[in-house]
Amino acid sequence: MNTNISGLHHVTALASDPQRNVDFYAGILGLRMVKKTINFDAPDVYHLYYGDEMGEPGTIMTFFPFPGIRGGRNGVGQVNTTSFSISLQSLDYWQERLKRFSIPFSNPQERFNGEISMYFQDFDGLGLELVVSDHDPRTGYLAPHIAPGHAIKGFYSVSMLEEGYEKTGAFMSRFLGYELIAEKGNRFRYSIKGKKAGFVDVVCSSDKARALGGNGTVHHLAFATYNDQQQLEIREKLLSGNVQVSQVMDRQYFHSIYFREPGGVLFEVATSDIGFHYDENVSELGESLKLPPWVEPNRTNIEKGLKPISVNTDSYKD
Ligand code: ZN
Secondary structure: OOOOEEEEEEEEEEEOOHHHHHHHHHHHOOOEEEEEEEEOOEEEEEEEEEEOOOOOOOOEEEEEEOOOOOEOEOOEOEEEEEEEEEOHHHHHHHHHHHHHOOOOEOOOEEOOOOOEEEEEEOOOOOEEEEEEOOOOOOOOOOOOOOOOOOOOOOEEEEEEEEOOOHHHHHHHHHHHOOEEEEEEOOEEEEEOOOOOOOEEEEEEOOOOOEOEOOEOOEEEEEEEEOOHHHHHHHHHHHHHOOOOOOOOEEOOOOEEEEEEOOOOOEEEEEEOOOOHHHOOOHHHOOOOEOOOOOOHHHHHHHHHHOOOOOOOHHHHOO
């Protein structure tokens, strides 16, 4: 199938305390903070990006930490689990590591053939998994405090909770090029043929209660397209299919369009040709607060309103 989508780009979720968020993702999970900026639509709140060394599409987990935000609720119309890929020989390592930092996790279980997954949650209750995959050639970020060979490599999949899979599946197929490649029980797995895309699982829920956005929930799921031209083609296709889609938004490190799939999950298509080294050297990614030019004149005020945060990997050494 001809598609302009190359796979997952990022997952954006809501959190409460920014420092605890840094401690969890950079500290315990050992992801690299590749950008420290603000929510462009709410400049009094951080936007924190974590990923591999460069923040490649398909590795990027991002957060809006709103101190004091109300708790969210899991339910249909939501990405309820984000799964990261690790090597088979890393499973024991991560069990030990999560234990050491008192993070409860489920017993690893086999889902599809040979696929072993282990569920846990971040400090705000966001659903995460580590999934064993020996077919993933990515190395992840070689963090100084994670034993060599055990780094989290990037996304393996995301799981969306839905009332049914048919409409969402048809939508992802028509507009994004995803095809149904496997199903088991109430789980339907989509991928893009010929691309190392990261799976999108649609999980049908018997409980019809809808998700409520808030702390510990995913805000939106972004797919990657290469450049502005490819993005415009997707936008045109969505419009001609009567899908409401936003204007192109300048997110500094990528350009974005937003729309909802039929089950209610907010989707984004983000370009991958700009990247996080756009305004920082690769060796310094995430070190200083970066602001878009139109907000830069307010830097002093914005910095005053943000609680300082830091990456303390020393406290999270093996
Ligand atoms: Zn986004």
